[in-house]
Amino acid sequence: MEYQVDCSGWSKERLLEVFMTLPKHANAKIILCWEEDKIENSWEKLVGNYLNNLGVPPHLNGYHYLKYSVARCLCHPEELESVTKILYPAIARKFGTTSGGVEHGIRHAIQKTCENGRTTEWENIFGKKYVCCSKKPTNSQFIAALSDFINLNCRGI
Numbered sequence: 001m002e003y004q005v006d007c008s009g010w011s012k013e014r015l016l017e018v019f020m021t022l023p024k025h026a027n028a029k030i031i032l033c034w035e036e037d038k039i040e041n042s043w044e045k046l047v048g049n050y051l052n053n054l055g056v057p058p059h060l061n062g063y064h065y066l067k068y069s070v071a072r073c074l075c076h077p078e079e080l081e082s083v084t085k086i087l088y089p090a091i092a093r094k095f096g097t098t099s100g101g102v103e104h105g106i107r108h109a110i111q112k113t114c115e116n117g118r119t120t121e122w123e124n125i126f127g128k129k130y131v132c133c134s135k136k137p138t139n140s141q142f143i144a145a146l147s148d149f150i151n152l153n154c155r156g157i
Helices: 012-021 035-054 061-075 077-095 099-116 119-126 128-133 139-154
Strands: 002-006 029-033
Touching: 035 061, 035 119, 035 139, 061 077, 061 099, 061 139, 077 099, 077 139, 099 139, 119 139
Parallel strands: 002 029
Antiparallel strands: none
């Protein structure tokens, strides 16, 4: 049995009240959702819009990995310092895959976007260095550039 409880803004009394009303099961799993989870989810929606504007194919696993990774880096910018040791394993756990699969999926999504992407949006985010994808950004560069762009342009959200 699994229970998900949104605890955002709750007092200790309210939290205790909810725990007391939950049925008692020996193998019950209770998932607490805090404000940070909501923030990360709202960032994911915005990041999805940017990925769509860039032309990242949404049917690719890499699209979902990118969406989650950029949203996660907006909430935890320090994870950009250790993409392969912290960020990829976190994404792999969320999506039930391996770190290598995450790396490959993101690389593949960037490659497909470079082949079919929208030049104007690329130039807005990545500058002239990567226009028309004559030189495509690495996974880390892509995640960092999109995170920075969104952070600078949308911090009021």
